[in-house]
Amino acid sequence: MGEDLLLMIxxxxxxxxxxxxxxxxxxxxxxGKEFSQMxxxxxxxLKMVFRTKNEVYVLCxxxxxxxxxxxxxxxxxxxxxxxxxxxxxxxxxxxIAESFKANVIKLEFEWGDQVDVGVVRRTxxxxxDIKVVTMVFNETSTGVRNPVEEVGELVxxxxxxxxxxxxxxLGGDVFETDLWNVDICVSGSQKCFALPPGLAFISVxxxxxxxxxxxxxxxxxxxxxxxxxxxxxxxxxxxxxLVYGLRESLDMLDEEGLENRWERHKELANIAREGLTELGFxxxxxxxxICSNTVTAVKVxxxxxxxxxxxxxxxxxxIEIAGGQSHLTNKIFRVGHMGVITERDLYATLVCIELAMxxx
Amino acid sequence: MGEDLLLMIxxxxxxxxxxxxxxxxxxxxxxGKEFSQMxxxxxxxLKMVFRTKNEVYVLCxxxxxxxxxxxxxxxxxxxxxxxxxxxxxxxxxxxIAESFKANVIKLEFEWGDQVDVGVVRRTxxxxxDIKVVTMVFNETSTGVRNPVEEVGELVxxxxxxxxxxxxxxLGGDVFETDLWNVDICVSGSQKCFALPPGLAFISVxxxxxxxxxxxxxxxxxxxxxxxxxxxxxxxxxxxxxLVYGLRESLDMLDEEGLENRWERHKELANIAREGLTELGFxxxxxxxxICSNTVTAVKVxxxxxxxxxxxxxxxxxxIEIAGGQSHLTNKIFRVGHMGVITERDLYATLVCIELAMxxx
Numbered sequence: 001m002g003e004d005l006l007l008m009i010x011x012x013x014x015x016x017x018x019x020x021x022x023x024x025x026x027x028x029x030x031x032g033k034e035f036s037q038m039x040x041x042x043x044x045x046l047k048m049v050f051r052t053k054n055e056v057y058v059l060c061x062x063x064x065x066x067x068x069x070x071x072x073x074x075x076x077x078x079x080x081x082x083x084x085x086x087x088x089x090x091x092x093x094x095x096i097a098e099s100f101k102a103n104v105i106k107l108e109f110e111w112g113d114q115v116d117v118g119v120v121r122r123t124x125x126x127x128x129d130i131k132v133v134t135m136v137f138n139e140t141s142t143g144v145r146n147p148v149e150e151v152g153e154l155v156x157x158x159x160x161x162x163x164x165x166x167x168x169x170l171g172g173d174v175f176e177t178d179l180w181n182v183d184i185c186v187s188g189s190q191k192c193f194a195l196p197p198g199l200a201f202i203s204v205x206x207x208x209x210x211x212x213x214x215x216x217x218x219x220x221x222x223x224x225x226x227x228x229x230x231x232x233x234x235x236x237x238x239x240x241x242l243v244y245g246l247r248e249s250l251d252m253l254d255e256e257g258l259e260n261r262w263e264r265h266k267e268l269a270n271i272a273r274e275g276l277t278e279l280g281f282x283x284x285x286x287x288x289x290i291c292s293n294t295v296t297a298v299k300v301x302x303x304x305x306x307x308x309x310x311x312x313x314x315x316x317x318x319i320e321i322a323g324g325q326s327h328l329t330n331k332i333f334r335v336g337h338m339g340v341i342t343e344r345d346l347y348a349t350l351v352c353i354e355l356a357m358x359x360x
Numbered sequence: 361m362g363e364d365l366l367l368m369i370x371x372x373x374x375x376x377x378x379x380x381x382x383x384x385x386x387x388x389x390x391x392g393k394e395f396s397q398m399x400x401x402x403x404x405x406l407k408m409v410f411r412t413k414n415e416v417y418v419l420c421x422x423x424x425x426x427x428x429x430x431x432x433x434x435x436x437x438x439x440x441x442x443x444x445x446x447x448x449x450x451x452x453x454x455x456i457a458e459s460f461k462a463n464v465i466k467l468e469f470e471w472g473d474q475v476d477v478g479v480v481r482r483t484x485x486x487x488x489d490i491k492v493v494t495m496v497f498n499e500t501s502t503g504v505r506n507p508v509e510e511v512g513e514l515v516x517x518x519x520x521x522x523x524x525x526x527x528x529x530l531g532g533d534v535f536e537t538d539l540w541n542v543d544i545c546v547s548g549s550q551k552c553f554a555l556p557p558g559l560a561f562i563s564v565x566x567x568x569x570x571x572x573x574x575x576x577x578x579x580x581x582x583x584x585x586x587x588x589x590x591x592x593x594x595x596x597x598x599x600x601x602l603v604y605g606l607r608e609s610l611d612m613l614d615e616e617g618l619e620n621r622w623e624r625h626k627e628l629a630n631i632a633r634e635g636l637t638e639l640g641f642x643x644x645x646x647x648x649x650i651c652s653n654t655v656t657a658v659k660v661x662x663x664x665x666x667x668x669x670x671x672x673x674x675x676x677x678x679i680e681i682a683g684g685q686s687h688l689t690n691k692i693f694r695v696g697h698m699g700v701i702t703e704r705d706l707y708a709t710l711v712c713i714e715l716a717m718x719x720x
Contacts, residue, residue: 004386012387012600020384023601026364027372027556029680060422060558061581062596068581099580190597196387198420198558198599218578220459221421221428236422237550239558239599240372241383320389 005314008349009322010140010168010295010336012190012197015245019195022248023241030240036232039243043231045250049170049258050185050203052177057227058246059200060239063167063188066200068096069222070163070184071132073212077101079131082123082160084115084151087139088325089165097134100218105130111142111328112284112297117150130160131211138169141325143297143334144285145173152181161208167191170201171253172265172338173293183208189242192265192294193249194339198242204228252340265293268337268346272296275350276335279357284332294338297324299331305360306330312359317352365674368709369682370500370528370655370696372550372557375605379555382608383601390600396592399603403591405610409530409618410545410563412537417587418606419560420599423527423548426560428456429582430523430544431492433572437461439491442483442520444475444511447499448685449525457494460578465490471502471688472644472657477510490520491571498529501685503657503694504645505533512541521568527551530561531613532625532698533653543568549602552625552654553609554699558602564588612700625653628697628706632656635710636695639717644692654698657684659691665720666690672719677712 007014028035039058046056059065071093075081081102083094086109097104107123109115115135124130133155137148148164155162161183166175170185172192177185182205189199204212204224212224226235253261273283273296281298285291300306306323310333313319324332335353337346367374388395399418406416419425431453435441441462443454446469457464467483469475475495484490493515497508508524515522521543526535530545532552537545542565549559564572564584572584586595613621633643633656641658645651660666666683670693673679684692695713697706 005388007387007389009389012390012597015387015601024380024384027367027375027550028365029367029369029682030372030557032674032680060420061425062420062598064596065421065581072578072580096580099583100578188597190387196599196601197390197597198602218432218460220432220456221425222581223459236424237372237548237557238422239556239602241375241556242558242599314392320392322389 006319006345006348008335008337008345009320010334011338013194013336013339014341015194015196016340018252019245019248023245025244027240030237031233035240038247039234039238040232042243042246042250046201049253050177051175051179052185052203054177054203054205055228055231056201056203057224058238058243059202059222060198060236061200062197063186063200064092065222066186066188066202067093067165069202069219069224070186071096072100072219072222073217073224074132074161074208074215075100075102076216078103080105080127080129082107082127082130082133084120084133084135085109086113086115086142086144086146087111087136088141089139090136093134093165112144113286114144114290115146115151117147117154120151121154124154124158124160128158130158132163133160134163136165137175138166138173138292138294140168140295141328142284143292143295144290145292148182149180156181161211168338169292169294172261174262177203189246192338193246195242195245195249198239199246265338268341268343269293269296271343271346272335272337279354295334295336297332297334300333306333309333309356309360312356313352317356319349319352366679366705366708368695368697368705369680370694370698373554373696373699374701375554375556376700378612379605379608383605385604387600390597391593395600398607399594399598400592402603402606402610406561409613410537411535411539412545412563414537414563414565415588415591416561416563417584418598418603419562419582420558420596421560422557423546423560424452425582426546426548426562427453427525429562429579429584430546431456432460432579432582433577433584434492434521434568434575435460435462436576438463440465440487440489442467442487442490442493444480444493444495445469446473446475446502446504446506447471447496448501449499450496453494453525472504473646474504474650475506475511477507477514480511481514484514484518484520488518490518492523493520494523496525497535498526498533498652498654500528500655501688502644503652503655504650505652508542509540516541521571528698529652529654532621534622537563549606552698553606555602555605555609558599559606625698628701628703629653629656631703631706632695632697639714655694655696657692657694660693666693669693669716669720672716673712677716679709679712
């Protein structure tokens with residue numbers, strides 16, 4: 001509000017003052033009982049958000065650190081990894097797997113379309129030696145929501161484990177780690193949790209632990225076995241103030257109720273889609289059914305200058321939206337509506353988008 | 361002050377309210393110009409603290425993340441790594457190198473003694489194929505300051521690169537990255553910078569870059585080549601609020617002056633050593649000349665209950681000190697005096713230590 005920038009990008013999002021205040025508390029000794037108990041409690045509470053009975057660990061790092069942990073702990077040189085790719089972040093999984101010298105099968109789908117479950121089925125059938133399947137639930141780069149439940153059902157019938165990045169949706173959109181057979185689920189602090197960046201979350205199923213324990217990992221800082229040994233005491237100094245913030249964020253989530261929060265995000269997404277469509281933009285996702293509930297991506301007409309448009313919104317209205325990434329640069333823009341963003345914020349954004357269009 | 365815990369452990373340290381306030385600013389888009397310029401500026405300013413012309417990078421992670429980066433970027437399976445070990449943190453370098461399947465030569469010295477330069481010289485002479493030498497400048501676990509300058513001179517005459525962990529001393533004690541021929545220097549936010557944990561710093565010399573560029577690294581999140589490509593834009597979302605804190609911390613450092621700050625830490629260390637010796641404790645380091653200027657470790661007499669002692673200090677006086685680690689548990693205690701800790705804080709601690717001893 002006021003002079004503060006209204007961040008309508010798909011993360012980092014606005015951090016509410018309640019969380020900022022919580023993070024301003026004095027530093028506790030990270031090896032002491034008080035902090036260890038608080039740290040453990042938050043990991044326990046995260047299970048509710050992940051909808052899992054699996055253990056959830058909090059890492060000190062960007063979301064990509066948890067993505068790497070999911071691969072480096074479960075994959076050794078030459079292991080077959082199936083990467084389902086329909087955007088920048090699902091591409092990242094393939095890059096990580098290649099860095100760790102996996103034998104990567106890339107199934108690529110149009111940016112704006114969903115992962116095709118039929119193709120996944122055939123590939124799994126043709127490659128019974130696939131060890132790990134990676135996908136992104138909510139492709140931040142395209143505003144597409146992928147069919148994790150369907151892929152999970154397929155993968156659960158194989159020896160492979162399913163790794164899913166939910167960084168830009170967990171805590172905002174319906175996600176069921178256990179019901180959907182997700183073996184490793186990764187997320188981060190700076191999206192629907194409305195925290196600053198710096199914390200990454202990861203849940204690990206029994207099936208995944210068996211793979212990890214049988215794997216000769218190239219990992220130290222992100223070696224999950226060390227986090228499991230003594231869960232209350234992170235092996236390396238945790239970011240104490242961000243953990244205070246996480247507690248406050250989970251308090252806010254409890255107060256709202258997870259399912260109400262899902263509903264709120266769904267309503268915001270509807271408003272964003274309707275509003276932007278009425279303003280004449282076409283959704284990037286091929287159909288409304290596959291649209292993300294936390295970020296909306298729309299195409300811009302030929303000759304529309306996305307940079308200038310963003311600049312007007314920023315300089316005149318103090319609102320930040322996001323452009324496109326990779327080959328979608330200057331072809332789309334994206335509006336994030338996650339975390340503590342309200343209808344009021346979204347309506348303000350839509351009105352200012354209309355005014356910025358007029359100004360152009 | 362007041363009801364706030366006085367943290368006299370060797371990190372994390374007390375975070376001053378100026379830094380807390382700075383970290384409470386609204387989140388900036390991490391890909392926008394304003395944040396990128398600020399991020400770049402802080403990395404530039406860190407060079408002054410490192411005393412280096414080399415580039416310094418800021419990573420999102422615990423200090424151990426930067427320790428891992430120094431190894432995982434420069435070492436491939438089978439490479440010979442010489443680890444100089446005289447405490448828990450120098451031991452960690454060997455653990456990391458072993459995780460990355462290096463051929464590790466461990467030179468172990470007594471915990472409380474310095475690294476012996478003569479032994480290092482002979483080992484380097486006998487093993488001209490050593491690729492990386494690791495050491496810790498300020499062994500937090502023993503309160504010993506290691507002869508980095510002397511080792512640096514030896515290593516600079518070889519093909520090997522010198523990696524030094526300065527996590528618990530940089531910005532508090534005299535350290536000269538370039539003058540002392542340190543190829544990779546790693547540090548962290550939660551010690552002499554008086555920031556919360558969550559940022560790690562790493563500088564890389566030209567000699568180290570040549571090794572890194574010729575190395576087939578198992579690294580993605582911590583792949584330094586990606587940080588070098590576009591320094592203003594960290595490859596993965598940086599912890600925005602901690603970067604605000606870093607700016608404030610460097611402002612405070614500028615106002616005090618780096619050399620004045622070194623002097624202040626030296627004076628605090630003298631007060632800590634004198635005070636604890638007068639109270640009847642014996643220094644763990646074998647001589648005063650090798651003592652750390654940021655943490656003081658003293659032995660306790662037979663039968664002295666360190667846990668009870670720490671508990672009295674915490675519960676009655678709201679002061680936190682540290683015990684010993686590994687085989688030094690219950691044999692020593694440690695008092696940290698780094699960052700924004702003042703004479704007033706240290707005198708208060710010494711008086712309360714005396715009172716806690718009487719109470720026991």
